[in-house]
Amino acid sequence: MDKEIFVCRCEDITLAQIKELISQGHRTIDEIKRVSRAGMGPCQGRTCRMLIAQELAKAYGVNVEEVLMPSFRPPVKPIKLGLLAGGE
Amino acid sequence: MQKTSSIVIIGGGVMGCALAYQLARRGVKDIVVLEKEYLTSGATGRCGAGVRQQWATETNCLLAKESVRMFENMNEELGYSKDIEFKQKGYLLLAYTDAQWNQFKKNVKLQQSLGIPVEMVDPQGAKDIVPHLNIEGLIGATYCGTDGHANPFHVTYAYAEAARKLGVKIETYTEVIGFEVEKGKVKKVKTNKGDIYAPIVVNCAGAHSGEIAKMVGEEIPVYPERHQALVTEPVESMQDPMVISFHHHIYCQQVPHGSFVMGMGDPNEPTSFNQKSSWQFLEEVAQKVVNILPPLKDIRVVRQWAGLYDMSPDANPIIDELVRVKGFYTVAGFSGHGFMVAPITGVMVAQMILGEQTVLPVKPFGIDRFSRGEYLLEHSVV
Ligand SMILES: Cc1cc2nc3c(=O)[nH]c(=O)nc-3n(C[C@H](O)[C@H](O)[C@H](O)COP(=O)(O)OP(=O)(O)OC[C@H]3O[C@@H](n4cnc5c(N)ncnc54)[C@H](O)[C@@H]3O)c2cc1C
Ligand code: FES
Numbered sequence: 001m002d003k004e005i006f007v008c009r010c011e012d013i014t015l016a017q018i019k020e021l022i023s024q025g026h027r028t029i030d031e032i033k034r035v036s037r038a039g040m041g042p043c044q045g046r047t048c049r050m051l052i053a054q055e056l057a058k059a060y061g062v063n064v065e066e067v068l069m070p071s072f073r074p075p076v077k078p079i080k081l082g083l084l085a086g087g088e
Numbered sequence: 089m090q091k092t093s094s095i096v097i098i099g100g101g102v103m104g105c106a107l108a109y110q111l112a113r114r115g116v117k118d119i120v121v122l123e124k125e126y127l128t129s130g131a132t133g134r135c136g137a138g139v140r141q142q143w144a145t146e147t148n149c150l151l152a153k154e155s156v157r158m159f160e161n162m163n164e165e166l167g168y169s170k171d172i173e174f175k176q177k178g179y180l181l182l183a184y185t186d187a188q189w190n191q192f193k194k195n196v197k198l199q200q201s202l203g204i205p206v207e208m209v210d211p212q213g214a215k216d217i218v219p220h221l222n223i224e225g226l227i228g229a230t231y232c233g234t235d236g237h238a239n240p241f242h243v244t245y246a247y248a249e250a251a252r253k254l255g256v257k258i259e260t261y262t263e264v265i266g267f268e269v270e271k272g273k274v275k276k277v278k279t280n281k282g283d284i285y286a287p288i289v290v291n292c293a294g295a296h297s298g299e300i301a302k303m304v305g306e307e308i309p310v311y312p313e314r315h316q317a318l319v320t321e322p323v324e325s326m327q328d329p330m331v332i333s334f335h336h337h338i339y340c341q342q343v344p345h346g347s348f349v350m351g352m353g354d355p356n357e358p359t360s361f362n363q364k365s366s367w368q369f370l371e372e373v374a375q376k377v378v379n380i381l382p383p384l385k386d387i388r389v390v391r392q393w394a395g396l397y398d399m400s401p402d403a404n405p406i407i408d409e410l411v412r413v414k415g416f417y418t419v420a421g422f423s424g425h426g427f428m429v430a431p432i433t434g435v436m437v438a439q440m441i442l443g444e445q446t447v448l449p450v451k452p453f454g455i456d457r458f459s460r461g462e463y464l465l466e467h468s469v470v
Contacts, residue, residue: 034128034241044390079370079389080386081378081386081387084371084374084389085378086375
């Protein structure tokens with residue numbers, strides 16, 4: 001069942017994979033992002049970050065707010081390199 | 089946490105984990121790795137993860153060449169359950185001035201004499217390798233097909249897993265806050281989770297290793313310096329090698345996932361622990377990369393980040409025991425190339441600590457080289 005639930009749609013990461021990573025001892029969203037790419041897709045985790053936080057909160061018995069949020073970095077929306085270069 | 093150990097390694101980056109494995113493999117028991125956050129939370133998890141053998145000094149050429157051999161067999165050697173994703177798609181180094189081209193000629197002679205398969209190409213030859221390269225102003229380039237990159241998270245986890253299997257304890261979220269030194273020898277490591285006895289301590293704390301040395305009252309010339317990078321959305325595979333222009337202080341590669349990763353060195357970056365991303369970086373790197381690789385203008389940036397180089401006065405590491413605190417080793421100062429040389433450095437440091445003959449000489453990396461003025465100056469850095 002968990003194998004069919006996609007937590008991170010951009011990077012094709014399932015709930016089963018997230019649970020597996022948590023059981024291997026990964027404790028934060030940042031750690032999960034680095035090993036699995038969950039949250040690194042085009043939407044930059046807007047869809048999946050909360051879901052991963054909930055899983056971590058459940059596993060460690062803490063509030064979702066206590067689960068460390070990864071740092072938000074610019075750009076908030078994908079921008080073309082050409083636009084940044086001022087060429088267009 | 090355990091109260092005693094034979095060796096404490098500070099830092100859960102690629103260096104600390106590689107060293108822990110190499111020591112354990114040589115039969116050392118009771119090794120403890122202390123990491124203040126999680127594995128790869130330092131420079132290792134923020135690096136470009138490029139692996140190149142095209143250097144200007146013999147020491148760096150050899151460290152990189154031996155490490156490439158180790159990356160090639162790493163999954164098997166470490167019995168890793170996943171994949172370190174080592175891909176050898178080459179590095180293309182661009183020369184835009186006569187001075188640079190002359191330096192490249194010397195470098196290639198040296199590299200070839202050491203058995204590194206590198207070749208010199210004219211602008212058209214460079215374009216054959218990277219078809220979307222803008223060759224305006226280009227004088228020539230050098231290319232090595234066995235250069236490449238690996239996944240820094242997986243390399244570190246591969247070493248950590250293999251080390252754990254051999255009994256190494258890895259304590260994450262454990263911060264070193266001080267030491268006890270007795271009669272000029274290190275005795276105890278103090279952490280936020282309690283003290284641990286250790287006759288040998290290895291400082292692999294990257295950009296923070298200067299701070300760690302201060303805790304035993306010593307100064308080592310290792311400084312933090314911010315370096316930034318960005319990644320684009322994944323697109324179809326179009327560029328095999330990493331492209332570097334020292335003239336523009338820029339590197340750019342397409343990773344297997346399809347994203348382009350690029351970064352830039354800023355010669356005016358001050359020494360500081362600042363790890364914030366800047367808007368200026370985005371604009372500058374975009375201008376340069378769109379000029380060198382024009383079709384990239386239509387690809388979207390999805391994320392940027394920054395990390396700290398562990399700089400030393402000659403951009404090369406210090407691998408040495410402290411003179412006044414016996415048993416306390418420094419393995420830091422790798423600047424922008426600590427990831428690629430970590431595999432062989434792990435072997436050399438383990439051998440040095442155990443008093444064995446080292447595969448490559450460690451002496452050139454002694455800390456007294458600075459006071460003697462024998463800098464290992466390396467020109468080929470971004
Ligand atoms: C943007 C960028 C791009 C780069 N690109 C490349 C590249 O393409 N190729 C390459 O080879 N290299 C590259 N590098 C350099 C490379 O990342 C580093 O040289 C290498 O990762 C250093 O590894 P390390 O294990 O020595 O240090 P780190 O990975 O920094 O590990 C040190 C660890 O020590 C921990 N620590 C610090 N203080 C304490 C304390 N008091 N107690 C406990 N733990 C502590 C930190 O949390 C950290 O995890 C790049 C670096 C950056 C920033
Ligand atoms: S859903 Fe995870 S990054 Fe978009």
